[in-house]
Amino acid sequence: VSASLSPGQRRAWTAYRTLRLDLDARLARELEDRSAVSMPDVDVLAAVRAMADGAGTDSTGTDGWPVALAPDPRPAARTAHCVRVAALADRMGWSRSRLSRQLGRMERRGLIARVPCELDGRGDDVELTAAGRAALDTAEPVLVDAVRVHFAEALTEPQLAALSEICEALTHHQRS
Amino acid sequence: VSASLSPGQRRAWTAYRTLRLDLDARLARELEDRSAVSMPDVDVLAAVRAMADGAGTDSTGTDGWPVALAPDPRPAARTAHCVRVAALADRMGWSRSRLSRQLGRMERRGLIARVPCELDGRGDDVELTAAGRAALDTAEPVLVDAVRVHFAEALTEPQLAALSEICEALTHHQRS
DNA sequence: CAAGATTGACACTTCAATCTTG
DNA sequence: CAAGATTGAAGTGTCAATCTTG
Numbered sequence: 447v448s449a450s451l452s453p454g455q456r457r458a459w460t461a462y463r464t465l466r467l468d469l470d471a472r473l474a475r476e477l478e479d480r481s482a483v484s485m486p487d488v489d490v491l492a493a494v495r496a497m498a499d500g501a502g503t504d505s506t507g508t509d510g511w512p513v514a515l516a517p518d519p520r521p522a523a524r525t526a527h528c529v530r531v532a533a534l535a536d537r538m539g540w541s542r543s544r545l546s547r548q549l550g551r552m553e554r555r556g557l558i559a560r561v562p563c564e565l566d567g568r569g570d571d572v573e574l575t576a577a578g579r580a581a582l583d584t585a586e587p588v589l590v591d592a593v594r595v596h597f598a599e600a601l602t603e604p605q606l607a608a609l610s611e612i613c614e615a616l617t618h619h620q621r622s
Numbered sequence: 623v624s625a626s627l628s629p630g631q632r633r634a635w636t637a638y639r640t641l642r643l644d645l646d647a648r649l650a651r652e653l654e655d656r657s658a659v660s661m662p663d664v665d666v667l668a669a670v671r672a673m674a675d676g677a678g679t680d681s682t683g684t685d686g687w688p689v690a691l692a693p694d695p696r697p698a699a700r701t702a703h704c705v706r707v708a709a710l711a712d713r714m715g716w717s718r719s720r721l722s723r724q725l726g727r728m729e730r731r732g733l734i735a736r737v738p739c740e741l742d743g744r745g746d747d748v749e750l751t752a753a754g755r756a757a758l759d760t761a762e763p764v765l766v767d768a769v770r771v772h773f774a775e776a777l778t779e780p781q782l783a784a785l786s787e788i789c790e791a792l793t794h795h796q797r798s
Numbered sequence: 799c800a801a802g803a804t805t806g807a808c809a810c811t812t813c814a815a816t817c818t819t820g
Numbered sequence: 821c822a823a824g825a826t827t828g829a830a831g832t833g834t835c836a837a838t839c840t841t842g
Contacts (some may be wrong), residue, residue, distance in 0.1 A: 468797070599635070
C-alpha cells in the first residue's frame with residue numbers, strides 16, 4: 447500500500463505538524479523565560495505533589511487546578527504514603543529510566559530530594575523541597591497563561607469541541 | 623491574568639497534548655522499525671534532495687510527492703547549484719547548529735557527504751550519497767503509510783478540513 | 799569586521815545492561 | 821531469581837562561544 451496522500455490529507459498533516467512544532471517551542475520558551483523550570487520539571491513537580499497530597503487516582507487538584515496540564519495519567523498504582531519512583535513513572539506515563547534521569551537533574555538543582563524508603567530498602571522516596579514547591583507555584587500559572595493565550599483563547603467553543611473530538615478519535619484509533 | 627481554563631479548554635488541551643505524544647512516538651517508531659533512518663534523517667535527506675534537484679522554492683516534488691511531509695518550508699533562499707548548510711537550514715526552518723549536528727551524525731553513517739565548496743571556501747556543500755538516496759527511497763513510503771494509517775485515514779473529509787483550519791488558525795495566531 | 803559553519807556544555811530521551819535488595 | 825532503580829551509550833536539540841574565510 448503506497449500511494450500519496452490526498453490534498454486534504456496532506457493539508458491537515460502539514461497544518462498539524464507545523465502547529466506542533468511552533469506551539470511546543472513557544473510554550474516551552476515562555477515557561478523557561480518566566481520561571482526557573484522547564485516543562486519536564488513541571489510535569490514531575492506536579493506529579494510528585496499530586497501523589498504526596500491527594501493520594502487518589504484523581505488527575506485534578508482540589509481547587510479545580512489541573513495537575514500541570516499533563517496528559518492522561520495512566521491508570522495509577524499507589525503504594526503507600528511515600529512516593530516511589532516506579533509509581534510516579536507509571537502515573538506519569540514515563541519510563542523509569544526517563545524519570546530517574548530527570549530526577550537526577552532536578553535533585554542537583556535542589557528541586558526534589560530522594561530519601562531512602564523505610565518500608566522497602568530498594569530505592570528511595572521522592573519529595574518536593576521547599577524550592578521545588580516554590581518553583582511549581584511560580585511555574586503553573588505561567589504555563590496556564592501561555593496555554594490560554596497561545597491555544598485556548600485563540601479558538602471558539604465549537605472549535606475547541608471539534609479539536610477535542612478529533613484528537614480523541616485519533617488517539618483512540620491509534621491505541622486500538 | 624491567571625484563572626484556570628474552562629472545561630472545554632482543558633479538554634481540548636489535554637486531547638491535543640495526548641495526541642501529540644502518542645502520535646509522534648508511534649510514527650517515529652514505525653519509521654525506525656521499517657527503515658534504517660529516523661524522522662530527522664528523513665527531513666534532511668528530503669530537503670537535500672529537493673534543493674539539489676528541483677532548485678525552486680517549491681515544496682512539492684515533481685510527481686506530486688510531498689517533500690518528506692515536512693512542515694512549511696520557510697521562505698527559501700537559494701545560492702547556487704550547490705547545497706549550502708545555511709540555505710538548507712533556512713529552508714527547513716532549523717537552526718544552523720541543529721543541522722550541523724544532524725549532518726555530522728548522518729555523515730558518520732554514510733547518508734550524506736560534505737564536500738568543500740569551490741565557489742566559497744567557507745564551509746562545504748552537502749550531497750546525498752547513494753546510501754542516502756536509497757535510505758530515503760525506502761523511508762518515504764513507510765512514513766507516508768504510517769501517516770495514512772494513524773492519521774489521515776482515521777479522519778473524515780470534514781474532520782480533515784476542520785483540523786486544518788484549526789491548526790492553521792493557531793499557527794497564524796501565534797506567529798502574529 | 800560579516801558571514802559560514804562547527805563546537806562545548808548541557809537538557810532531554812531511549813534501549814539495554816547493571817546493581818541492589820526482597 | 822523478581823522487582824526497584826540507576827547507568828552507559830548514543831540520538832536529538834539549544835544557546836553561546838569559536839574558528840575560518842571573504
